[in-house]
Amino acid sequence: MEYLKTIDTELFLFLNGIHNTFFDTIMFWLSDKLFWIPMYLLIIFLMIRRYKMRGVLMLLFIGIVIAFCDQTASHLLKNLVQRLRPSQDPALAGLVHLSKAGPGGLYGSVSSHAANCFGLATFIYFTFDNQFKLLKYWLIVWAVLVSYSRIYNGVHYPGDVLAGALIGIVYGYLMAKACIYTVTNHLKRGK
Numbered sequence: 176m177e178y179l180k181t182i183d184t185e186l187f188l189f190l191n192g193i194h195n196t197f198f199d200t201i202m203f204w205l206s207d208k209l210f211w212i213p214m215y216l217l218i219i220f221l222m223i224r225r226y227k228m229r230g231v232l233m234l235l236f237i238g239i240v241i242a243f244c245d246q247t248a249s250h251l252l253k254n255l256v257q258r259l260r261p262s263q264d265p266a267l268a269g270l271v272h273l274s275k276a277g278p279g280g281l282y283g284s285v286s287s288h289a290a291n292c293f294g295l296a297t298f299i300y301f302t303f304d305n306q307f308k309l310l311k312y313w314l315i316v317w318a319v320l321v322s323y324s325r326i327y328n329g330v331h332y333p334g335d336v337l338a339g340a341l342i343g344i345v346y347g348y349l350m351a352k353a354c355i356y357t358v359t360n361h362l363k364r365g366k
Contacts, residue, residue, distance in 0.1 A: 183334040187261050190326045190333065194272045198327070203274040205324035206288060214317075218299070221307070229358050233302055236354040237295060243346045244294040248287035248339050258284035262329045274328035286331045289339030290346075292318035297347025302354055318343070 194202075204210045222230035260283030262271050296314035303311060322340055325331040331339075 179334070183332045184261075184267070187326060187332045188267075188270060190323075191261070191272050191329055194327060199274060202324040202327040203276055205321050206274070206276060206328055208288075218310075221310070222303075225304075225306070232358065233354055236302075236350045236357075237298055240294040240298050240343075240346050240350045241291055243350075244290035244339075244343050245287050247342055247346075248285045248290040252285050252338075253280075253282040253287075256284040257282050258332075258335070260330050261332055271329040272327075273330075276328060276330075279330040283331050284335045284338065285342065286322065286325050286335045286339035288325050289318070289322040289331075289336045290343040292321045293340040293343030294347040294350075295343075297344045298351045298354075301348060301351035 219234065222233055224230075226233060259281065260279050261267050262273055262278035263281050263283075264271075296311075296318040299307075299314055300311045318340070322336045325336055326333055
């Protein structure tokens with residue numbers, strides 16, 4: 176386990192060490208949840224316009240995905256694991272490049288940003304039809320960029336991000352299957 180922590184720390188220091196003033200601003204905004212509100216509104220609009228009542232049901236399932244991802248990452252695992260964020264680790268003092276957002280809370284394992292983004296991207300990937308192929312691929316790229324920004328901004332180790340991404344993928348996939356099952360077995364029968 177110590178060997179994995181050492182690799183995680185070395186990879187963090189390498190990735191976090193690649194920074195400049197241009198990307199500092201970009202990575203700060205990538206991590207800001209409010210920055211993405213226009214994209215979320217566009218997704219809601221497309222969902223309702225394309226899928227009508229099924230779109231409303233999909234929104235409900237997205238809410239469940241985000242709630243599961245966020246509660247698992249932010250409350251359950253961070254309190255259970257209690258791994259210091261790199262920005263809070265005294266052993267890394269002076270080595271971590273922080274964004275203007277600051278060091279974040281005390282514990283960082285696992286990344287709720289990664290869990291939430293990958294949960295949303297996975298759910299949409301499996302529930303939207305191929306008319307939205309570009310959006311599906313964009314959301315995967317978006318999830319990767321937001322997740323990387325957490326390392327760049329100095330608040331998560333790569334392992335925190337990877338674990339968050341896996342949680343998001345699992346919840347997103349399971350809820351997509353549950354949504355498809357619900358639509359197939361309940362909504363279509365009601366017509």
